[in-house]
Amino acid sequence: MSGRLPSIIFKEHELAAFWNSPLLDSRLKFIIYALAGFTIEEFGKAVTITSIYRKGDASIHGYWRAIDIRSFIYEEEEIISIIKFLNGGIIYGKEPFKTALYHNVGQGPHIHIQVSHNTYTVVQKV
């Protein structure tokens, strides 16, 4: 143990198994790693994962291509920064949808992060 605080926290134990599943779109893991570095460095706060795969769910969570994170631990401005950080660099690839959104669809407000088959980052050609 390094003595550092964890930068990624799972709300429930079963989420760790989903996180480690080969079915989870690996791009989401890279996105969460980057986001956790950002939130720890900028706000001194971790990323808490509250939902990954939802069995039988018709939404993108049913296809292992979305992760929800807790939002109430962040200030309003911090949430805006998180959304900008993610959508600024990672293009979802299906208009008008975005990689990250802050919304409330019944289970309380949270940040939803998703990837499509067309999600990309602009890389300079060499």
Ligand SMILES: [Zn+2]
């Ligand atoms: Zn979601």
